Amino acid sequence: MLPYHYEHRVRVRYAETDKMGVCWHGNYLLYLEEARGEALRATGHGSYAEMEAAGVMTPIVNIQLNYHQSSFYDDELVIHVYVEEPVRSRICFRYEVKNLAGDLILDGTTTLAFITADTHQPCRPPLALRQFFK
Amino acid sequence: MLPYHYEHRVRVRYAETDKMGVCWHGNYLLYLEEARGEALRATGHGSYAEMEAAGVMTPIVNIQLNYHQSSFYDDELVIHVYVEEPVRSRICFRYEVKNLAGDLILDGTTTLAFITADTHQPCRPPLALRQFFK
Amino acid sequence: MLPYHYEHRVRVRYAETDKMGVCWHGNYLLYLEEARGEALRATGHGSYAEMEAAGVMTPIVNIQLNYHQSSFYDDELVIHVYVEEPVRSRICFRYEVKNLAGDLILDGTTTLAFITADTHQPCRPPLALRQFFK
Amino acid sequence: MLPYHYEHRVRVRYAETDKMGVCWHGNYLLYLEEARGEALRATGHGSYAEMEAAGVMTPIVNIQLNYHQSSFYDDELVIHVYVEEPVRSRICFRYEVKNLAGDLILDGTTTLAFITADTHQPCRPPLALRQFFK
Numbered sequence: 001m002l003p004y005h006y007e008h009r010v011r012v013r014y015a016e017t018d019k020m021g022v023c024w025h026g027n028y029l030l031y032l033e034e035a036r037g038e039a040l041r042a043t044g045h046g047s048y049a050e051m052e053a054a055g056v057m058t059p060i061v062n063i064q065l066n067y068h069q070s071s072f073y074d075d076e077l078v079i080h081v082y083v084e085e086p087v088r089s090r091i092c093f094r095y096e097v098k099n100l101a102g103d104l105i106l107d108g109t110t111t112l113a114f115i116t117a118d119t120h121q122p123c124r125p126p127l128a129l130r131q132f133f134k
Numbered sequence: 135m136l137p138y139h140y141e142h143r144v145r146v147r148y149a150e151t152d153k154m155g156v157c158w159h160g161n162y163l164l165y166l167e168e169a170r171g172e173a174l175r176a177t178g179h180g181s182y183a184e185m186e187a188a189g190v191m192t193p194i195v196n197i198q199l200n201y202h203q204s205s206f207y208d209d210e211l212v213i214h215v216y217v218e219e220p221v222r223s224r225i226c227f228r229y230e231v232k233n234l235a236g237d238l239i240l241d242g243t244t245t246l247a248f249i250t251a252d253t254h255q256p257c258r259p260p261l262a263l264r265q266f267f268k
Numbered sequence: 269m270l271p272y273h274y275e276h277r278v279r280v281r282y283a284e285t286d287k288m289g290v291c292w293h294g295n296y297l298l299y300l301e302e303a304r305g306e307a308l309r310a311t312g313h314g315s316y317a318e319m320e321a322a323g324v325m326t327p328i329v330n331i332q333l334n335y336h337q338s339s340f341y342d343d344e345l346v347i348h349v350y351v352e353e354p355v356r357s358r359i360c361f362r363y364e365v366k367n368l369a370g371d372l373i374l375d376g377t378t379t380l381a382f383i384t385a386d387t388h389q390p391c392r393p394p395l396a397l398r399q400f401f402k
Numbered sequence: 403m404l405p406y407h408y409e410h411r412v413r414v415r416y417a418e419t420d421k422m423g424v425c426w427h428g429n430y431l432l433y434l435e436e437a438r439g440e441a442l443r444a445t446g447h448g449s450y451a452e453m454e455a456a457g458v459m460t461p462i463v464n465i466q467l468n469y470h471q472s473s474f475y476d477d478e479l480v481i482h483v484y485v486e487e488p489v490r491s492r493i494c495f496r497y498e499v500k501n502l503a504g505d506l507i508l509d510g511t512t513t514l515a516f517i518t519a520d521t522h523q524p525c526r527p528p529l530a531l532r533q534f535f536k
Contacts, residue, residue, distance in 0.1 A: 014305065014316070015160060015298050017153035019207055019454075024149045025462040026431035030283050033428075037282065037342070048282070049342040052421075059472070060427040063510075065465045073153055074305070074317040108465075148439065148450070149432050159328040160297035164417050167294075171416065171476070182416070183476040186287075193338070194293040197376075199331045208439070208451040242331075283428060285421035287475055292417045341421055 003082040003094070004133070006039035012075045022070035028106055029063070032095055035079040036110075039093075045128035056126055058112040061090070065108035069099075076100050085133040089114045089122035137216040137228070138267070140173035146209045156204035162240055163197070166229055169213040170244075173227075179262035190260055192246040195224070199242035203233075210234050219267040223248045223256035271350040271362070272401070274307035280343045290338035296374055297331070300363055303347040304378075307361075313396035324394055326380040329358070333376035337367075344368050353401040357382045357390035405484040405496070406535070408441035414477045424472035430508055431465070434497055437481040438512075441495075447530035458528055460514040463492070467510035471501075478502050487535040491516045491524035 010031045018024040041047045051058075071077055082094040090113055097106040116123045124130070144165045152158040175181045185192075205211055216228040224247055231240040250257045258264070278299045286292040309315045319326075339345055350362040358381055365374040384391045392398070412433045420426040443449045453460075473479055484496040492515055499508040518525045526532070 011302075013298060014152060014301055015158045018148060019151035019153070019155045020459055020461065021153045022461075025465070026149060026428050026435075029428035029431070030281060033282055034279075047342060057422055059422065059424075059469065061469050063427070063465060063467045063469075067461065067463050067465075070461070074315060145436075147432060148435055154325055154327065156327075159331070160294050160301075163294035163297070164415060167416055168413075181476060191288055193288065193290075193335065195335050197293070197331060197333045197335075201327065201329050201331075204327070208449060282420055283426045286416060287419035287421070287423045289421045294417060 003084050004039070004043070006035070006042055006081045006083070008035035008038045008079045008081065010034060010077050010079065012071055012073055012077065014073050017073045020070075022072055023075075025067060028065065028097065031077065031079055031097065032081075032093070032110060035081045035095070036093055039081045039083060040129075043129070043132050045132045046126070051126055051129075052117065054126065055117045056123065057115050057117050057120075058091070059115065060110055061113050062111040063108070064110075065106060067106050068104045071097075071099055071105050077105065086114070086125040086130065089124060091125065137218045138173070138177070140169070140176055140215045140217070142169035142172045142213045142215065144168060144211050144213065146205055146207055146211065148207055151207045154204075156206060157209075159201060162199065162231065165211065165213055165231065166215075166227070166244060169215045169229070170227055173215045173217060174263075177263070177266050179266045180260070185260055185263075186251065188260065189251045190257060191249050191251050191254075192225070193249065194244055195247050196245040197242070198244075199240060201240050202238045205231075205233055205239050211239065220248070220259040220264065223258060225259065271352050272307070272311070274303070274310055274349045274351070276303035276306045276347045276349065278302060278345050278347065280339055280341055280345065282341055285341045288338075290340060291343075293335060296333065296365065299345065299347055299365065300349075300361070300378060303349045303363070304361055307349045307351060308397075311397070311400050313400045314394070319394055319397075320385065322394065323385045324391065325383050325385050325388075326359070327383065328378055329381050330379040331376070332378075333374060335374050336372045339365075339367055339373050345373065354382070354393040354398065357392060359393065405486045406441070406445070408437070408444055408483045408485070410437035410440045410481045410483065412436060412479050412481065414473055414475055414479065416475050419475045422472075424474055425477075427469060430467065430499065433479065433481055433499065434483075434495070434512060437483045437497070438495055441483045441485060442531075445531070445534050447534045448528070453528055453531075454519065456528065457519045458525060459517050459519050459522075460493070461517065462512055463515050464513040465510070466512075467508060469508050470506045473499075473501055473507050479507065488516070488527040488532065491526060493527065 016027040037048045080096040150161040214230040284295040348364040418429040482498040
């Protein structure tokens with residue numbers, strides 16, 4: 001069951017490339033965020049949008065990324081997301097991004113905090129999410 | 135006095151280029167928005183942030199842009215902003231973007247609506263702004 | 269046959285929203301560009317990436333957009349792309365962007381020029397594309 | 403002399419905020435990249451654009467960032483860049499991003515590799531840059 005694994009695909013947009021001819025390094029954070037959202041939706045325990053509507057937000061607190069190879073315009077990328085059980089008010093996502101040839105493009109982690117939308121204080125993850133990881 | 139003219143400078147970021155080696159067309163909207171904000175601040179009648187804090191937002195309703203030449207990484211661009219007096223709940227900004235050699239890169243207009251932050255209904259421009267244009 | 273119609277779907281990313289809580293106006297250009305690319309791929313006459321690899325690039329020369337309603341994080345948007353037959357070295361794409369409730373979010377056009385990748389001079393559209401529109 | 407310290411200022415753009423009302427986490431990479439470029443220009447040993455024109459590119463290989471507090475639209479941010487002497491074909495930049503009240507917004511490092519523009523093989527840093535750090 002743990003870590004929960006989800007696989008998401010994105011395609012590199014033209015605007016996401018830079019003059020080096022490759023996907024600009026910061027744009028992978030767009031893909032990882034999208035992949036997290038789809039991983040959450042796929043649990044069947046509510047989307048990220050629903051979680052925010054219920055008063056919980058999840059700002060990023062730490063990012064660690066290793067860039068192994070470049071990706072290019074129109075490349076389809078496979079994002080493997082591994083989600084660990086939340087620890088108190090934090091949750092860690094681990095990623096491997098590969099191209100269709102299987103080359104490792106990027107790996108790393110992002111750690112997010114659960115905070116309340118009104119007071120911005122740390123809070124426990126939503127119940128449905130906690131139960132999913134039990 | 136009218137149209138009010140303001141000149142703003144930006145530098146093209148690496149991330150704002152694309153694989154064609156030029157500034158990606160959509161990124162000029164970042165520059166125009168920044169130039170509008172600085173033009174508003176320079177009137178001495180409050181920044182855009184203060185206007186929003188006072189309950190007025192200005193979504194874009196129309197964009198018309200002509201692209202004449204490319205700009206490149208690290209180019210310094212001069213953005214000439216011309217602001218017409220608001221008409222009812224709308225205001226039109228006209229722009230000319232040039233590089234330091236004086237070449238015209240882009241010209242065009244953006245039209246914005248004044249709406250209330252709470253009900254999102256059209257509203258009059260803030261009083262200070264109306265008086266500025268008298 | 270003409271105009272050629274293609275329908276593409278995108279989902280609004282979290283990073284593409286702004287503090288007004290809606291999709292930032294400039295980000296629609298990301299969606300339109302992606303939709304153009306998929307429309308071209310769907311013709312069966314080569315992708316945009318293949319066209320560039322063959323030495324033809326298509327910078328934007330004109331954009332005209334009308335914003336009717338906002339879209340929001342996680343909204344799925346349907347982009348209707350209508351492509352007219354290229355006239356000399358230019359091609360015009362017309363768009364209607366709707367949400368799943370059928371509300372019109374945005375409509376407008378983008379005009380692109382065909383230029384050679386080496387000399388950046390205007391050129392005719394690739395043969396396959398011209399034949400597709402015959 | 404070492405580490406070389408440079409201070410750069412940026413202002414958070416409206417488009418760089420997200421629906422949480424704060425600067426989207428990935429956009430700090432725009433600011434760090436801009437700060438690196440200005441730090442390099444300030445050495446008097448050539449800009450990043452000149453280095454690329456001379457055949458050397460510097461892709462990112464590692465990013466480590468800690469997010470401490472949010473920043474907001476129109477905030478002016480002070481980016482402290484600390485550059486260590488390059489080790490073989492790599493160079494590490496350390497950052498502290500603060501708002502004007504002195505609050506620490508973000509700190510972290512990015513590591514870049516020097517590669518040749520033609521073969522994309524690792525290479526030594528440009529001579530001028532190596533001499534600067536002697």
